[in-house]
Amino acid sequence: MADLYIPIATRLILPSTKAGFVSYLKQGDKYVLYSTSGEQFSAEHQLRLEIQDVNTLYVHKDEEEELNAYVERYIARMLADGSIPxxxxxxxxxxxxxxxxxxxxxxxxxxxxxxxxxxxxxxxxxxxxxxxxxxxxxxxxxxxxxxxxxxxxxxxxxxxxxxxxxxxxxxxxxxxxxxxxxxxxxxxxxxxxxxxxxxxxxxxxxxxxxxxxxxxxxxxxxxxxxxxxxxxxxxxxxxxxxxxxxxxxxxxxxxxxxxxxxxxxxxxxxxxxxxxxxxxxxxxxxxxxxxxxxxxxxxxxxxxxxxxxxxxxxxxxxxx
Incomplete structure (x- = not known):
């Protein structure tokens, strides 16, 4: 089942942006819904994940095209952000x-x-x-x-x-x-x-x-x-x-x-x-x-x- 999901660093999900994919948290062997397609991310999202020591979100392989489009859209901002590892x-x-x-x-x-x-x-x-x-x-x-x-x-x-x-x-x-x-x-x-x-x-x-x-x-x-x-x-x-x-x-x-x-x-x-x-x-x-x-x-x-x-x-x- 793990092969069906693509890991992505949580810090790459940028505040004040929307993504065309659904993201999941991994809890044990299960993938639990975290955000829906089109939901706007905020600084609070990021802070909540950091408090819970969550460093990785997951996207289903069926939505890899939407994930790629999101990264391409914001890649310059991601690379310039020194707070992202x-x-x-x-x-x-x-x-x-x-x-x-x-x-x-x-x-x-x-x-x-x-x-x-x-x-x-x-x-x-x-x-x-x-x-x-x-x-x-x-x-x-x-x-x-x-x-x-x-x-x-x-x-x-x-x-x-x-x-x-x-x-x-x-x-x-x-x-x-x-x-x-x-x-x-x-x-x-x-x-x-x-x-x-x-x-x-x-x-x-x-x-x-x-x-x-x-x-x-x-x-x-x-x-x-x-x-x-x-x-x-x-x-x-x-x-x-x-x-x-x-x-x-x-x-x-x-x-x-x-x-x-x-x-x-x-x-x-x-x-x-x-x-x-x-x-x-x-x-x-x-x-x-x-x-x-x-x-x-x-x-x-x-x-x-x-x-x-x-x-x-x-x-x-x-x-x-």
């Missing part, structure tokens, strides 16, 4: 990221590839939570999410695609985790820029604005200094706008001087952004995005591009 906040982020990633996998990948690749990516999400098991790390992550879901979801979308391409290379779980973390945080530096600048089309910005915009990979590395990222993760943040022909930024690094995994992140970042609606244009369809990338031969590594096409289309890489 770090383990509970890391658990909340893991649940939120897994839920968003699952939606991205279903939207972007062919059904045949979905389950096996998602299971590996899910392990990365769980392991990457250790990156944020510090007050500072959780605070920085909450800033990224609170800034808006555009940057956060684009980061997760890039991480999903990067992981799928890396799986075709079989570089090992450590590289998958490192590059997934770097891909997820690649646009972190944009939090330091004027929000209005992020709404403009970089390709037609005045030169002075473009120079500022081009600094965001360096700003991202600087901002991530408080998070224990690996060198591979940092490379993904720093190099995600570099190009094969050396005409990228911020360092105009060329071809083989850019680690292959970072070139894969750059490619997946570009594709994911093209397929997302921006302030200055609608989203491109997947085939349109791939055509744009293919026509810009100085931008991408051909092998990485073929692998991305293979992931998206289930095609044999050798036949492309």
């Amino acid at each position: 770090m383990s509970a906040r890391a658990e909340a982020w893991t649940r939120s990221a897994n839920s968003v990633a699952r939606d991205l996998f279903e939207a972007k990948l062919p059904p045949r590839q979905l389950q096996e690749q998602y299971n590996r990516f899910q392990r990365f999400i769980t392991e990457s939570a250790t990156l944020f098991r510090s007050p500072r790390g959780l605070k920085e992550l909450s800033k990224l999410i609170a800034h808006g879901y555009d940057i956060y979801n684009h980061g997760l979308g890039t991480a999903v695609l990067t992981a799928c391409v890396l799986m075709t290379l079989d570089g090992g779980e450590d590289l998958l985790a490192d590059c997934g973390g770097g891909a997820m945080l690649h646009d972190y530096g944009k939090l330091s820029l004027d929000p209005d600048l992020l709404k403009a089309d970089p390709d037609i910005m005045p030169l002075a604005q473009r120079r500022i915009w081009d600094t965001h990979p360096i700003l991202g590395v600087q901002s991530c200094a408080t998070i224990p990222l690996s060198p591979e993760s940092i490379h993904c943040v720093l190099f995600h706008h570099e190009r094969e022909d050396g005409k990228g930024f911020p360092g105009r690094v060329k071809g083989e001087d850019i680690p292959l995994y970072a070139r894969i992140v750059a490619l997946c970042e570009h594709y994911d952004k093209l397929t997302r609606k921006q302030y200055y244009r609608p989203a491109y369809k997947p085939y349109e995005a791939l055509k744009i990338i293919k026509q810009d031969k100085g931008m991408y590594n051909r092998d990485a591009f073929m692998r991305l096409v293979s992931v998206l289309s289930e095609a044999d890489v050798a036949s492309i």
Whole structure:
């Protein structure tokens, strides 16, 4: 019977919020109703649970979708709340990221590839939570999410695609985790820029604005200094706008001087952004995005591009 219920830390049930699920207390082997769907939680709820030394509530598995929606809705607030134990906040982020990633996998990948690749990516999400098991790390992550879901979801979308391409290379779980973390945080530096600048089309910005915009990979590395990222993760943040022909930024690094995994992140970042609606244009369809990338031969590594096409289309890489 225990397998039918999902444990959730009581401190993650926030005052002045409503949830679309029923929660239960566990008394011996029985699950007893605690709150009904749509009931508003209060500080008194939390205090009463603390007085009774209750640290865990339970939600039936049939309502996991509603639980995920609640955590996603309030994840920035959960991560920023220093009174919530770090383990509970890391658990909340893991649940939120897994839920968003699952939606991205279903939207972007062919059904045949979905389950096996998602299971590996899910392990990365769980392991990457250790990156944020510090007050500072959780605070920085909450800033990224609170800034808006555009940057956060684009980061997760890039991480999903990067992981799928890396799986075709079989570089090992450590590289998958490192590059997934770097891909997820690649646009972190944009939090330091004027929000209005992020709404403009970089390709037609005045030169002075473009120079500022081009600094965001360096700003991202600087901002991530408080998070224990690996060198591979940092490379993904720093190099995600570099190009094969050396005409990228911020360092105009060329071809083989850019680690292959970072070139894969750059490619997946570009594709994911093209397929997302921006302030200055609608989203491109997947085939349109791939055509744009293919026509810009100085931008991408051909092998990485073929692998991305293979992931998206289930095609044999050798036949492309």
